[in-house]
Amino acid sequence: MSPDEPLTLLGGLSATDFLRDHWQRKPLLIRGAFPDFECPLAPDELAGLACEEGIEARLVEERGRDAEGNERPWQVSHGPFDEATFAQLPERDWTLLVQAVDHYVPEVAALLEHFTFLPRWRLDDVMVSYAPPGGSVGPHVDQYDVFLLQGQGTRRWQLGGQVPDEAPILDGIDLRILERFEVEADQDWVLEPGDMLYLPPAWAHHGVSQSDDCLTLSVGFRAPSADEAITSYADYLGEQLPSSKRYGDAGMAPPADPAELDDAAVARMRRLILDTLDDPAQLAQWFGRVMTQPKYADQLVPTETPTEPEALVAALQEGEQLVRSPGSRFAWRALDESRATLFADGDGVVCALPLARLLASDTPLDAALLAYDEAPALLGALRDAGSLAWPDEFEE
Structure with a gap:
């Protein structure tokens, strides 16, 4: 259209x-x-x-x-x-x-x-x-x-x-x-x-x-507020930053007053914070996760036993289709011409770009997905997380 x-x-x-x-x-x-x-x-x-x-x-x-x-x-x-x-x-x-x-x-x-x-x-x-x-x-x-x-x-x-x-x-x-x-x-x-x-x-x-x-x-x-976004993004980055990334002041001049918090010190801290936050790739990864988080924390029901990829492939080849769970949220972002991050219910996984686009669309989830070698493992992981299910499981 x-x-x-x-x-x-x-x-x-x-x-x-x-x-x-x-x-x-x-x-x-x-x-x-x-x-x-x-x-x-x-x-x-x-x-x-x-x-x-x-x-x-x-x-x-x-x-x-x-x-x-x-x-x-x-x-x-x-x-x-x-x-x-x-x-x-x-x-x-x-x-x-x-x-x-x-x-x-x-x-x-x-x-x-x-x-x-x-x-x-x-x-x-x-x-x-x-x-x-x-x-x-x-x-x-x-x-x-x-x-x-x-x-x-x-x-x-x-x-x-x-x-x-x-x-x-x-x-x-x-x-x-x-x-x-x-x-x-x-x-x-x-x-x-x-x-x-x-x-x-x-x-x-x-x-x-x-x-x-x-x-x-x-x-x-959905429209996250600025305070929610800043807090969430900072938490996301904080989980990945090494403890060695700290405030530093090598080469500073002797202080006129050792008790003064001078402009140079504030500028150094500002650079540390802004340089850490200003990472477009990390921002995109956080944004995809936060915008696909389920509305309710207990909304998705993980499977009790891990999905066997062989059984999943056999079911799809026999004509079965997986369905997206009610309330599940998907999005994708290209990393290059062939790979993308698939965001699903607050998590992210790298896969083939066409596969990510299919999973995040309203396309039926059938045997056509098996054209991608990584599809069985990815579909199984999404089912185990509760993002996907077989129709009879959804009806239950």
Whole structure:
């Protein structure tokens, strides 16, 4: 597909136009982004996921009580929930949020195939929210890009423009609800199934359910903060640096005052740090690992016994296919014309560049991969790590 081809998903804009004019710059309302859209899961299915151990779910009530029983404007509860929890809820003004639904519902994961105009490693997950009339999480901002796809029912969205980091938020609530929210002119819409709203980071927005059984699917994107990136990269480098690489001051002049930390000393330390950090090859290796880390640490289940390469080859030759585990993340980076690093779920391994590209794509993982001599060992290692599985193992 050409990046200049108009896309219904983007309201007739091409990928080039969207990335130039809207991505991380300004919102875009897209009517009929998914024509004749049918939501890939029902409210009861979402509630069922929220009752399962290990699935991140929150219940937001616009009116609740604190630990002392006093009324308060908002209350947030964390799952897993049970049927009794839902039975006690009022008829309106609450919202159920379930993270990473694409990890558990293949039909939801399939929606991500429509977003290939963006790097796959930038995708985070698909959160799904359910709300009866009046359900909301309050006016707030997110520090990442998001596409808000209306799945079922209707939701009113109001935008308040970009807000600074220091914008005041309500105290004592496990939500970043803005104290003040003013709707911008012409930034007030009701979305119906198949409509979608793109929002860049730090854009104030407020969504309120206008109907029974309102379902909204939020496609979110990863964006490490500067403090997270610096800390993580420093830790990654620190694990590889020899203890002999230290501050040095050979050839320094005698100090005017032995207690002074002079400019020359600071400059030497600065050079040590910057020279160590400024390593493009190491930065790329760290970046690939951090951007493919699973969303949840316990998400992947390693095999109990190592995979026998001979058995794996035989299964593939008999027509079996390996599948990528739900939530697994792959990327690749070329090292030269023939070799690449394949990044898979926070790890990296060097292999043939074409093999890395195939594994990081949505290409079926079948016997065609055996054209590469290193494929059996690599596929076995990925299966042992939990990144790949046989279909029947995934179904279990």
